[in-house]
Amino acid sequence: MTFKDGVFRKSLIFLVLIIFAASATSLGKHRKHEDKAKPELPANHLPVPITPQATNYSCGPAALLAVTVYWKVYEGPESDMYKPMNTTPKDGTKPEKISEFAQKLGLKSQIFRNMKIEDLRAALGKKYTVILNIQAWPNANPHPPWEDLWDDGHYVVLIAIDNDFAYFMDPSLSRGYGYIPLAELTSRWHDFEDRIVRNYQLGIVIKGKRGMDVFPDALERIE
Numbered sequence: 001m002t003f004k005d006g007v008f009r010k011s012l013i014f015l016v017l018i019i020f021a022a023s024a025t026s027l028g029k030h031r032k033h034e035d036k037a038k039p040e041l042p043a044n045h046l047p048v049p050i051t052p053q054a055t056n057y058s059c060g061p062a063a064l065l066a067v068t069v070y071w072k073v074y075e076g077p078e079s080d081m082y083k084p085m086n087t088t089p090k091d092g093t094k095p096e097k098i099s100e101f102a103q104k105l106g107l108k109s110q111i112f113r114n115m116k117i118e119d120l121r122a123a124l125g126k127k128y129t130v131i132l133n134i135q136a137w138p139n140a141n142p143h144p145p146w147e148d149l150w151d152d153g154h155y156v157v158l159i160a161i162d163n164d165f166a167y168f169m170d171p172s173l174s175r176g177y178g179y180i181p182l183a184e185l186t187s188r189w190h191d192f193e194d195r196i197v198r199n200y201q202l203g204i205v206i207k208g209k210r211g212m213d214v215f216p217d218a219l220e221r222i223e
Contacts, residue, residue: 041177041179044160046158046159046160046211047159047212048129048215049169049212049215050175052172053078057087059155060093060098061079061087063098063155063156063171064085066169067107070212070215071209071210072211084097084101085097085100085101091194098155099204108207109204110204111202114200115202117182120158120161127211128207129205129207132158132168132189133153133154134156134188134189134191135149135151136153136154137152137154139151146184147190153192154172156168156171157170158203161182166180166185
């Protein structure tokens with residue numbers, strides 16, 4: 001083997017080592033991202049009470065019930081909300097009725113459309129509660145793109161957002177909170193109103209005087 005051959009082989013080995021090191025670093029970063037992307041409820045989430053809906057059409061009242069309990073302005077049952085909010089088995093509950101009833105209970109409530117993730121972060125930063133109107137429960141697996149699904153509107157209450165996920169009090173869940181990847185949220189954040197009007201990225205932003213600090217709240221003596 002000549003001197004030039006030896007230099008060439010050493011150079012080739014050095015190049016292979018560099019490529020291997022770069023690949024290992026890239027793989028490590030990818031694995032770290034995968035680990036980071038696992039949903040984990042942020043410690044600073046809003047402690048909105050878990051409030052399962054009583055019927056398959058009353059997610060609107062259930063979502064508002066959770067919000068009103070969080071803001072300590074209502075202690076009645078979900079069913080007492082149906083009539084003032086015009087909740088029906090056919091059409092569920094309109095966003096306007098949710099907002100109006102919240103105002104009647106002394107809360108400040110406003111409906112926004114075409115909201116962005118940044119708007120949700122800003123609302124959470126101010127400790128506001130936000131009820132989102134999204135699509136849920138696709139009938140097929142795999143299902144069409146969320147943008148094409150409009151049949152299963154559903155209300156959920158935002159409680160936290162991190163870099164990868166949004167976390168919700170979902171009235172269809174009875175044992176804990178739920179989450180949706182941020183990459184998916186915007187595409188399924190829409191619904192019909194009166195089966196005609198299409199609402200995109202609708203949020204009902206609700207503010208009270210002081211929300212709950214923790215859930216469950218402090219112990220109370222049973223009389």
